[in-house]
Amino acid sequence: MIETAGETLAPKKAAGSKVGSVRAVGTRAVLAELSGTQDVLALQALLLEHPLPGQLDVLAAAETVLVTADSPVSARRIAAALLQLDLTAPVQRDGELVLIDTVxxxxxxxxxxxxxxxxxxxxxxxxxxxxxxxxxxxxxxxxxxxxxxxxxxxxxxxxxxxxxxxxxxxxxxxxxxxxxxxxxxxxxxxxxxxxxxxxxxxxxxxxxxxxxxxxxxxxVRDTVTLGPERPAQDRAPSVPAAEVASGLRVVSPGLQSLIQDLGRFGHSGLGVSGAGALDRASLRRANRLVGNAPSAAAVETVAGGVSVQAVGDQVLAVTGAPAELAIETLSRADSADDDFEPAWRTVPMATPFALLDGETLTIGAPESGFRSYLAVRGGVDAAPVLGSRSTDTMSGIGPAPLAAGQLLAAGGEAESGVVGHPELQPDFPGTGVTVLDVVPGPRADWFDADALPSFCGQDWEVKPQSNRVGMRLQGTPLQRSRQGELASEGTVAGALQVPPEGLPVLFLADHPITGGYPVIAVVVDSQLDRAAQVPIGGKIRFRWVPAGTNDHAAATTEHTTPEQEASN
Missing domain, CATH: 2.40.100.10 (Cyclophilin-like)
Structure with missing residues (x-):
């Protein structure tokens, strides 16, 4: 049966099966443990050839296969189905032969x-x-x-x-x-x-x-030389700057401003993470306000300071971390030489507004939260990579960070003829304590009895070294009950991985797809947006999801084999 402190989701299958046990990885993924590489290859091939209902992605590792689902309910069903698969006659894929000349x-x-x-x-x-x-x-x-x-x-x-x-x-x-x-x-x-x-x-x-x-x-004996690696920022934009007739010119990119949509998925087998907006709800809200499709590309910025100038009349909206939105316009002065002088006005958050040709919008420092989202009607027209316009800071895939003078073309992602009504936003974390719900991780059993209460019994401070890959946390280190190394295995956004020094790292959207440190807990998917808004210096307290809630049930519902059901 399923045990919540990182132990197996299900018992071993009957003789002849190569699937050992299945562990929950948060509420939307499960980890199948196998006896070796050949069994990993067999299960991976089977799932790619015959996907299970609700299966989104498959990631093989040294001794495990991570299966990501479209919902907690699908994750439960996939966990049960994995136990029924017969790997004695695996599906054979084409196995294309690649020749690599090597000195x-x-x-x-x-x-x-x-x-x-x-x-x-x-x-x-x-x-x-x-x-x-x-x-x-x-x-x-x-x-x-x-x-x-x-x-x-x-x-x-x-x-x-x-x-x-x-x-x-x-x-x-x-x-x-x-x-x-x-x-x-x-x-x-x-x-x-x-x-x-x-x-x-x-x-x-x-x-x-x-x-x-x-x-x-x-x-081969001939010298082999690779051409210079082409950095992400050298890729040609989808619309050359000289041809941008409608969009935004970056006056100041702030601390870090990136183009993000809802991410690229299904490519973990190639070593590519999902990336995408860290606060997905805020991105969707911004797009909804300007009449875009939910997945349209927008600008994600941290800690304010970004300024953009309209090229042609634009409709914009800013959501996420609340901040002052100041617009600089030029008005004719009452002087003889007809010079222009700047005038200012402010606009509210989470409300569509016009930015007329030549006007400049500046997003101030957040009053709370950490990340804001700027949407332009039509979406940001950047070159898609593997089906997404998101910037992946871990791998370098996608558009480069915004730079002063850059022109962002407005695309064709508007799906509504009208803009949305102003919307209310949730409360955003400040420098106080933010409570995040977690479920036990797949390797919680690597920690002793004192470590689990300590994990949820203290406030963890977000360190300045945090980024889109992960939030590094400072607190009282956690002690492992097991020594040695864990074979690299797939992981997910929201996973709390604990390196040897005992200080957790909370993985965010640009996390590495595999990790070799034990995951003690996973933030429930519904709270990842809130986690991404905790500012540097803010504090986090983790709370085990109470038994009986939907998120907890998705990760801990008991699975049995037909043989066990017959014996009950």
Whole structure:
């Protein structure tokens, strides 16, 4: 049966099944535990070939498969259905073969030869002499964990990770091989390099080697060089600045202003998180006020300070963290030379208003909350990436942060001929204590009996190092009851991961899709918007969802197999 403190959602299946147990990950996702990589591949293939009702996304990892659902009810049903799947005859996917030419001159090649006892030439022969299968993605878009046909190249990670690994580096760690798609920190053993572009958004399938693909490495002697990595901000906008006849000119971007919609989903298998607006309700409200579709792109800004000037007459609305909205206009002075002098007016929050050609809107510092949303009628017309215009600060996918002088074109996302009525907004968190409801995480059983009361019995302060990836919290550290490492597994927005120092990190929309630290709890989905509005220096107190509520029931309802039902 299901136990709420991070223990299994369901008992092991009958003999012959490869699904071990299923754990809740918040209220809209479940984690299936399996006996090894082959079972992970089998379940992943089965779910991709035959999706379960309500299934949104599937993310395989070393020993688990995370399934995200469209609702808490669907998550319950998926948890029960996973226990009934027969993995003894898995669905076979096409398994496209990808050839990767590799120069074997990596810095760790000689050391790997010593660790494996194969020598340098033996390592090259073993690496090129077998077919590798991409089991799952993680770490960065295009970084595929590949499993081989044997264990001859099993080696540990480096004791001291490198601060920068060049793009195209071919590497080994544990039983896996991989190619670094871009320059990044890393602790894998480097045995070679390739010029193959592992991640390219200009391709229909951005990942050269996606989960399910087979990979053959081929040794070459020619020098292989990757072209310079193209940063996100160098991508061409959907509408060139010279052609923007209607939209907004950025006068000042403030501390950080990003283009966001409701996010990109279904791409976790490629190593891409959902991203999107952190306060989804505020984004929808802003779009509704100007007559846009709910998912139209808008500007998300933190701590105020952003200023935009209208190019052509525009209809705008600002929602989220309440702040003064000041409009500067130019009026003719009563002087002989007909100079213009500035005049000011203010407009209310959560209300549609006109910003006439040449007028400038400035969003002041929030009175409470942290993030505000600026919508323009028609939506911000930015180039979509994987079906979304959202900026993902973790992977660099999507539009670059706004910059002074940038022109934002207004698009065609208006779906209503009229604007909305002014709306009431909820109360937003301040520097006091914000209470957030949580359900037990999938690894709450990694913590001792004192850690769980301590987690919910103290106020956690939001540290300045927080961002869209996660909120770093300061308080009395939590103690684990288990030592050692947790194999990387899928995670979700709202997860509270606890690194070895014992201070939780609350994952937000740009979080890494997999993590190797235990998740003690998960904020219920309905309160993620509120969590994202807690300002730096604000305090959070977590509260276990009371038994019997809908959110709690979605994560803890008992599941039984047909065999158990027959014996009851």
């Amino acid at each position: 074997y001159d990596g810095e760790d090649l000689a050391e790997v030869g010593e660790l494996t006892g194969l020598g340098t030439e033996g390592v090259i022969a073993a690496h090129t002499g077998q077919i590798w299968t991409v089991a799952f993605a993680g770490f960065a878009p295009g970084f595929g964990y590949m499993v081989g046909e044997n264990q001859a190249l099993e080696v540990p990670r480096r004791s001291s990770p490198r601060t920068a690994v060049p793009a195209g580096s071919v590497a080994l760690a544990g039983n896996y091989s991989a190619v670094y798609p871009r320059r990044s920190p890393g602790g894998w053993q480097l045995i070679g390099r390739t010029g193959a572009k592992m991640w390219d958004l200009d391709r229909e399938q951005p990942a050269l080697a996606a989960p399910g693909h087979r990979v053959q490495f081929r040794a």
